[in-house]
Amino acid sequence: MKYTTLITSRRNSFFSLVSWILMSISTTILYRYIVAAPNWAPADLALIDTIYSIIRILIFIIIIVHIVSLLFREFEHSFLADGAVIRRFLPLMKVIILGLIWIGGIFSILDGLHINTTSILTGTGIAGVLLAIASRDIITNLFGSLSILLSRTFEIGEIIRVQLRSNVAYEGLVEEITLNYTKMTRLTGEVVFIPNRLIYTETLENISRRRFYDYVYRIPFKKQSNVADIKTRMRIIESKIASYDPIEVLYDTEIPNAVDLVYKVTIMLPEENEKFDYEIRHFLMEHIFIEVSKEPSEGNKI
Known part of the structure; x- marks a missing residue:
């Protein structure tokens, strides 16, 4: 189904491109036929030249836009665009290129109408600054997306x-x-x-x-507990943990209420180890004689 849709889209794009090329040829033939007629006043010939020039530029822009769109469509479905980054950049590149084509064409038309494009560029610069200020979030989002795509x-x-x-x-x-x-x-x-x-x-x-697994344990003490006793117990825990050669061990304290003090121990291992988890929990229960609670995310891959 997808292949059939692609073939139909290619056929329609090709016929549309051929139609605009034929229209360009027909316009040129018609122009030459008209100006070849006698008794045209110079002012009338100048007007005809201006109209023909504008039409020719418009048709040329449309033909270029069709060719660029066709090339992007073919590249998008080719093996060269298999990379995820390339596929994400294609729509942005297409918008930028088509925008530049239309801007160049519009300025060519204004030139043909003998309109001063310098003042327009100056005004466009001021308007661009105001637009940039008004759309800071959009611009920041664009830079953010480019950073994500590149990094x-x-x-x-x-x-x-x-x-x-x-x-x-x-x-x-x-x-x-x-x-x-x-x-x-x-x-x-x-x-x-x-x-x-x-x-x-x-x-x-x-x-x-993530390149390691973490195991998190909470070890509660009463605030009234002897400080020396807490330090002794924590040294015993540290020695036991060190025997497993962890990548890193993080210690933190939490105060869940007015009477309890909780030591949070996060142990990072290079791979999942259910035996380690079992032994540590039983060690804490049997040798430290305190109740140990684990976080729901314990043992999740990092």
């Missing part, structure tokens, strides 16, 4: 987490990357559209490319 920090199908400065985090599966936003499906099923400027400026974590 390849994540791809479609990977799971990422975006941590905002407001302490809000978005984690989910990347489904689409556009020039304005990134579409993600969260683990709970919600579809989130995050502006690329946020991904560009905020903290991004590619969970699918």
